[in-house]
Amino acid sequence: MSGVRVLVGTRKGAFVLSSDGKRDKWDISGPHFAGWEIYHLKGSPADPERLYASQTSGWFGQVIQRSDDGGKTWEPVGNEFHYQGEPGTHQWYDGTPHPWEFARVWHLEPALDDPDTVYAGVEDAGLFRSADGGRHWQELPGLRGHKTGPSWQPGAGGMCLHTIILDPSRPERIFTAISAAGAFRSDDAGQTWRPVNRGLHSEGIPDTGAEVGHCVHRLAMHPSRPSVLYMQKHWDVMRSDDAGESWREVSGDLPTDFGFPIDVHAHEPETVYVVPITSDSHHFPPEGRLRVYRSRTGGDEWEPLTRGLPQEHCYVNVLRDAMAVDSLDDCGIYFGTTGGQVYASADAGDSWAPIVRDLPAVLSVEVQTLA
Amino acid sequence: MTGDADVVRVALPAHLRTLARVHGEVELDVTGRVTQGAVLDALEARYPVLRGTIRDQRTGKRRAFIRFFACQQDLSHEPPDAPLPEAVAAGTEPYLIVGAMAGG
Numbered sequence: 001m002s003g004v005r006v007l008v009g010t011r012k013g014a015f016v017l018s019s020d021g022k023r024d025k026w027d028i029s030g031p032h033f034a035g036w037e038i039y040h041l042k043g044s045p046a047d048p049e050r051l052y053a054s055q056t057s058g059w060f061g062q063v064i065q066r067s068d069d070g071g072k073t074w075e076p077v078g079n080e081f082h083y084q085g086e087p088g089t090h091q092w093y094d095g096t097p098h099p100w101e102f103a104r105v106w107h108l109e110p111a112l113d114d115p116d117t118v119y120a121g122v123e124d125a126g127l128f129r130s131a132d133g134g135r136h137w138q139e140l141p142g143l144r145g146h147k148t149g150p151s152w153q154p155g156a157g158g159m160c161l162h163t164i165i166l167d168p169s170r171p172e173r174i175f176t177a178i179s180a181a182g183a184f185r186s187d188d189a190g191q192t193w194r195p196v197n198r199g200l201h202s203e204g205i206p207d208t209g210a211e212v213g214h215c216v217h218r219l220a221m222h223p224s225r226p227s228v229l230y231m232q233k234h235w236d237v238m239r240s241d242d243a244g245e246s247w248r249e250v251s252g253d254l255p256t257d258f259g260f261p262i263d264v265h266a267h268e269p270e271t272v273y274v275v276p277i278t279s280d281s282h283h284f285p286p287e288g289r290l291r292v293y294r295s296r297t298g299g300d301e302w303e304p305l306t307r308g309l310p311q312e313h314c315y316v317n318v319l320r321d322a323m324a325v326d327s328l329d330d331c332g333i334y335f336g337t338t339g340g341q342v343y344a345s346a347d348a349g350d351s352w353a354p355i356v357r358d359l360p361a362v363l364s365v366e367v368q369t370l371a
Numbered sequence: 372m373t374g375d376a377d378v379v380r381v382a383l384p385a386h387l388r389t390l391a392r393v394h395g396e397v398e399l400d401v402t403g404r405v406t407q408g409a410v411l412d413a414l415e416a417r418y419p420v421l422r423g424t425i426r427d428q429r430t431g432k433r434r435a436f437i438r439f440f441a442c443q444q445d446l447s448h449e450p451p452d453a454p455l456p457e458a459v460a461a462g463t464e465p466y467l468i469v470g471a472m473a474g475g
Contacts, residue, residue, distance in 0.1 A: 035386060059436040059470045060386060060424040076390065076420045080428055 004326045005070065005368040006334055007051065008342055009038035012360035014053055016071040019355075021328055023346040026355045032074060033065065040107050040321055040364040043070075047115035048368050052134055054105035054120070062104055064120075064134045077134035081105070081122055084141040090124065091153040100124045100144065107321060109164035112171075119190075121161030125152065125178040127190060140190040143176065148195065148212045155179035155215050155234075156280075162320055163219045167226045175229065175244065180215035183231065185244050196244030200233060218320045220262045222269035230272050230299070232262040232320070237274055239299050250299025255286050261323035265348060266331040270298040273325075273333060273349060275318040283338075284315035292335070294349050308352035309343065316341070321364035328369055336362025376400040379410055379455075380465040387425070387468070391418040396465055405460035407439060408451030425468060440467040 006017040013031025032038075036055045044050040051067040053074070062081065065074040081102045092098035103123040111117035116133040126144045128137040143161075152159060160179055167173035172189045175196075182197040195212050205213040215234035222228065231238040231247065236257050238247040251257035256276045265271035272295045278286045285291060290309045293302040316339035326332040333345045340359040345352045381397045388394065399413040408431070415422045426433050431451060433439070439446045442456045442464050458464035 034389075057386065059384075059434065060390075061434060062423065063390065063420075079423050082429065 002328060003370045004328070004332060005043070005048075005370060006324075006342065006344070006355065007041040007043065007071070007364075007366040007368070008336055008359065008362060009040050009053070009321075009364035010336075010340070010360035010362050011037055014038040014041055014055075014071075015356070015359060017342065017355050023326075023328075023332055023344060024353075028356060029071070031360075032071070033063075036060075036063075037104075038363065039104060040366075041071075042108050042110055042366045043368045044110040044115040044118075045112050046110070048370060050110070050115040050133075052108045052110060052118055054108055056104040062102070064105065064108075066134050078130065078136050081120070081126075081128055081137050082139070083126060083144065084139040088145075089150055090159065091151060093154060095153075097150070100126070102126075103158060106160045106162045107164055109166060112166055112168055119164050119166075119174075121164050121176065123158045123160040124154075125159045125161040125181060127161055127164070127176060129190065140186075142186070142191050143184060143193045146184070146193050146195070148181070152178065152181040152212065163216070165219055165221050165229075167221075168223045169226050173226075173243070175219055175221070177216040177219050177231075179217065180234075181212045182214040183216050183219060183229075183244055196240075197247070198245065199240075199247030199249075200231075200238065201236070202234065204234070217260045218262045220264050220272070222264040225269045228269065228298075230262050230264060232259050232274055234258065234280060237262065237299060250295070252295070252300035252302055254293055254302050255291075255304075259318075260320040261318055261335065263323045263325050263333070265333075266325050266327040267329075268296070268331075271296050271348070272299060273323065274302075275323070275335065277317060283317045288312055288314050290314040290316065290337075292333070292349055292352075305345075305349040305352070307350065308345075314339075319363055321366075322362050324365050324367040326367045326369045332367065334365050334367055336365045338362065376402050377405050377460050378462045379405060379413070379459060380462055381410060381414055382465045382467045383421075384468060384470040386470070387421060390420055390424065393418070398462075401460075404452075405455050406452050407446060407449060407455060407466075410455065410466055411451070436471040438469040438471050440469055441465070 002021040008015040013034040015030030018027045041053040053065040055063040087100035089097035107121040109119040120128040163177035165175040220230045227243045229240040237251045239250045291304040316337035323335040336342045338361040
């Protein structure tokens with residue numbers, strides 16, 4: 001019978017939430033790696049039993065864990081992330097040059113066709129790749145080495161490469177996003193890169209339409225239409241119909257266009273989800289009401305989804321990697337909050353229920369749809 | 372202290388015991404001079420998963436929130452090739468690897 005496996009990274013460990021296709025009864029396992037920050041876990045599309053996890057600690061640094069049995073057991077693999085060549089500098093918060101320093105892995109993106117190949121987006125922003133199941137990591141230095149690299153600056157959360165999207169129709173095409181540099185695209189499997197930020201406008205930088213410097217929070221793509229991208233920027237929800245060559249704002253009638261995650265319905269490429277957050281100085285939902293907003297028109301027109309979500313006294317946030325969708329016939333939507341709740345909808349967002357309420361602050365949510 | 376092999380007792384913080392899948396203290400055979408560097412080399416050789424969690428894998432620099440104690444002394448700022456106290460080399464006192472108190 002079909003089912004789903006929800007992979008949850010939190011401030012204090014990882015949790016695996018499993019259910020059959022009805023998605024109303026859940027088995028909870030964890031905490032795995034208790035006490036460590038788990039920025040992200042993700043399963044291989046080519047082998048759903050192969051999972052990767054980024055385990056980090058301010059004390060003990062970076063560990064990468066791998067599972068070959070769907071998260072029942074784990075094995076530490078390689079944790080050496082060395083920038084290639086002389087690391088050089090980027091800009092620090094005060095505008096001075098600052099050496100590139102590895103801090104942690106924010107996002108792990110397994111390849112679409114090979115369980116042993118996986119990409120890692122790291123802080124300070126760089127892209128790494130392993131072709132041996134996470135044992136050894138090599139930087140793809142063309143991204144960090146882009147001519148604009150020395151001008152990149154960290155966002156409030158650090159200078160992180162948080163989004164990696166692999167184009168299923170063009171294996172050589174990769175999208176990444178960096179806070180606060182912007183979106184980048186490679187058309188040669190990660191060797192060379194260029195910024196794809198035309199049409200973005202950010203009030204927080206001197207040249208509001210600059211080539212780089214935009215605080216992109218998240219990108220999303222529907223695999224059936226890889227030239228259409230959606231973006232939640234620091235402020236503004238954006239859309240590109242030409243693989244990032246140009247962007248237009250689709251915030252439309254959202255109550256606020258600040259937020260972190262954005263995702264696309266598994267079967268409807270024009271159905272998009274965001275979680276509006278009051279502002280960059282108030283990282284909680286407007287009016288204390290937790291609302292997911294859904295557009296069925298690819299943006300501009302949005303409807304609040306509230307059934308089953310707290311509509312008073314709710315002051316949690318939903319972080320950039322903490323929303324995911326399954327691909328069952330009735331598309332399931334999932335998100336986790338900084339208050340430790342993981343909410344699920346088995347009807348494309350019409351109604352919601354918490355799977356768990358009291359986890360540590362949720363950093364990431366991924367879903368695997370199991371045959 | 373010199374010798375063919377001294378047995379040094381090492382106490383790890385709880386998170387690193389979990390990572391290395393050990394309980395209690397670790398006993399390590401340390402050949403040659405018993406220095407912090409030699410103890411950490413032996414520790415990482417026995418438990419490769421600990422590489423990078425205590426000191427940088429390339430530079431050998433201690434991670435900022437790790438401390439080294441022994442015999443009621445803070446040895447964190449001692450050079451890696453400084454000899455450890457005789458009681459540590461003799462195995463009568465443990466070498467303590469500690470996660471610094473930080474964060475409240």
